[in-house]
Amino acid sequence: MSKTSPSILVRDLPVRIFHWSLVAAVMVAALTGFFGEENLLWLHVWAGYAVAALVVFRLLWWILGGRYSRLSAYPLSPRKVMAHIRGLLAGRSPHTPGHNPAGAWMILILMSLLAALTISGLLTLGGEEDLGPLRAYVSYRTGDAMGEVHEMLAWLLVVAIGGHLAGVFLETKIFGHPLLRAMTRGDMPLPSREHAPGWRAEEGPLALRGLLVLALALGLLAAGYGALSAKPDARWRQVQYIAPYEKNCGDCHHAHHPSLRSKAQWRRIMDGLEDHFGEDASVSRKDAAQILAFLQANDAFSFDTEAANRLGRAQGGDLRISSTPWWKMRHGGLPQSLFASPKVGSKANCNACHMDAASGRFDDAAITIPQTGKPPASAVRKGEHS
């Protein structure tokens, strides 16, 4: 046995890079998911895509990876698990070159949670935001429910990571198995019955194979993404605004997207233009008929976006979009002075903050709060804003 290689390769380079990349991606996803503002959704989604790519890579590496990276090398049988637990209770954790049974099961739990998180994340992104490869397949309501599942899974992952760290701590500090060294350098001290190959020589070919498997994983994901995205998305469409609507209803406030109210609400609004929230907004008979037809043809029930579901389909006595409880809840954190400031003017000017208000999408990424100085008190006059 040579002095320089008294150990064997247990975590090949691809697995080490996988592991630490996963730590980084999960940290970004968790920080943006738990604490991020709405407009950081893109970063959360990209971290999620990175996690998905890493998980697919690792699934393939379970079959194609180095000796101890393969699923077939995991001691998963209940008998081995029981023996391991009995050992732990007796204060023993025998040296195993790959994973011990508890560690192997921990990996399966973590991998399952990560896979479930990326899938529920894609369903949420598709349903709730009408974005990503699944947007054409999931309704808003399903996406909303998936959001709850996604959050619950995220908490479970936090618990599982805690268990993982506790296990590593126990193994390294109490039983003296150098797991951290294995996950950085790759090797572990040699168990007596193993041969002593020059473990470093195995690294090169495995690293090359790792690159090929990574390319395979990315190719599979890209192909899946492309195939799923090909389905046309019937939940949202571009609305062609008509001139009478823009002319008559885009003056005091911006011309609202028709999906923000239901057919019945639009009729009530159009029937009451003489006393329109304290203003006279009446229009010619001809224009009124055209406007109502346009609004009703594109009303909340002909879209399946978040805005159409949460705002347009909301029932209530007040005809204002901004009076719905959900609108108030989502905008509750914004100061009243912001709405009154010259750059916004009124809650009715959705487009002051939502750059895509005219499309009816209200994407998180399109929210920009205008920078305002201290608003003069006189700016609070209704119906007078640019």
Ligand code: HEC
């Ligand atoms: C003379 C000015 C004026 C015109 C013209 C006008 N509106 Fe309004 N509109 C208002 C005011 C004022 C409000 C209340 C804004 C607020 O509460 O901050 C309002 C509010 C609304 C709202 C609710 C917005 C919210 O905050 O939820 C809708 C929907 C709406 N108007 C539709 C229309 C339509 C449709 C037309 C065209 C037929 C129209 N408006 C024309 C002044 C006008």
Ligand code: HEC
């Ligand atoms: C002064 C700026 C401002 C105005 C005006 C405004 N919003 Fe918003 N809106 C925001 C901000 C900021 C958020 C994100 C709130 C959060 O973090 O939950 C938001 C969130 C939303 C969302 C949820 C977006 C998502 O995907 O989570 C919708 C839908 C929405 N607003 C619709 C409207 C409509 C309709 C109007 C006009 C009647 C309007 N907003 C007016 C600032 C504004």
